Amino acid sequence: MTDSNDKPLSSSQRAVHELRQMILTGQLAAGTDHLESELAAHLGMSRTPVREAALLLESKGLLEMRPRKGVRILPVSPDDMREIYDVLTELESLAAQRAAEAGYGPKDLTLLTESLHRMEQALEKDDLEAWAEGDEMFHSELVRLGGNKRLQDIVSMMIDQVRRARSSTLFMRPKPLKSNEDHRVVLQAIRDGDADLARSRHHQHRQQAKDVIISLLEKHRLRQL
């Protein structure tokens, strides 16, 4: 395992990546406790790098460390989702505004355009998983285009926190036709340099996504994901 400079990752960094993945996929299920020693054995390293990794993931809101009970994977409740989506919505909308103000040319918007294309193709094939990938690509690229690294990091952190809930509800939600339409409008607004439209349409989009996912969680009594 290497990082972007082809240097092998330290054990601690590897532990971060693998624990994060296990949390996001639900392999380490919400609400479960795991001793440091157990995780260390599983990852094939000593407790020290595992502890470092867990401390970091704790600061990103994915788990909590409780002495003598171990590492608890934090569940996400509908109220948590409200909090997270509020933060996400504000920050992504600002990114959309900034992207529209930035005066990007067509080349700059290649990935954003491609992600939209992917989503459209996925919906034609009723492939919701491919659609979700395109959606993630769109949002991630949009935030990158907003040009604020701190904002990007915070959004990433929030996205991680809602990952399991989004995956769990992917097949329960209506076909995301409206999402694709919103994405198209946001992209066009960015092309046109229309910051107000980019911002408000994206805000509305995220707000609706929040309402949809929360009502699904409540309807299906999914209290701790």
Add this chain to the structure above:
Amino acid sequence: MTDSNDKPLSSSQRAVHELRQMILTGQLAAGTDHLESELAAHLGMSRTPVREAALLLESKGLLEMRPRKGVRILPVSPDDMREIYDVLTELESLAAQRAAEAGYGPKDLTLLTESLHRMEQALEKDDLEAWAEGDEMFHSELVRLGGNKRLQDIVSMMIDQVRRARSSTLFMRPKPLKSNEDHRVVLQAIRDGDADLARSRHHQHRQQAKDVIISLLEKHRLRQL
């Protein structure tokens, strides 16, 4: 040193607090490097808790850890300030909106009212430091009233990042009469449940603060604070 449950803080937690304080006050100056061993000696503990503390503070954007060069205290540039203020402005404005929507009674708003009173008294005495304390209290309480814990944590993180720059420029800026006026309007809007006004006035307030501080930094060639 104890936490809120009167349990003694672990060495690692103490290291977090003390290093953070040293960074915020400039005792550990921006741009300087410090070996883990050096910090450990200074704090009177082994390297392990210092390393854990430094990793946490790195994730909060206050420092970076560079192998063999040690812990580098991250300077803050005018561009950093732009990023930070953008995030702050969006999130605090949302908090103001939510506070106004929440229907708080006069008792709930005691601390917010008191902080305003302190700022006004401080300005009558030309005591800018007391004013800054009141200002911090106002903003912190406003965000708490917004009721989103994640938002609160992010704002705290951003505030820490701009702390030195704000302290350094406190006596360079115009007398903050407009600030006090803005705070009054925001508080009244919250009392009245006027979410739009609370949000927009606060947004404008933070936007202006951003402009003021950045122009001060640039005017005085303060590139790395």
Add this chain to the structure above:
DNA sequence: GCATTCATTTGCGTATACATTAAGGAATGC
């Protein structure tokens, strides 16, 4: 004098040992 090589030093990341203390279970008393 400059470039290269080699040896030494040192800082980091990790593994391991240790001290502390919380938790659980067993024994005792009412």
Add this chain to the structure above:
DNA sequence: GCATTCCTTAATGTATACGCAAATGAATGC
């Protein structure tokens, strides 16, 4: 049977030791 006390176990937080690799300085060759 339940509450209390005592003892044992085990998990954590920390200190220390160790291996690795990067950095530095000295020696050598051209």
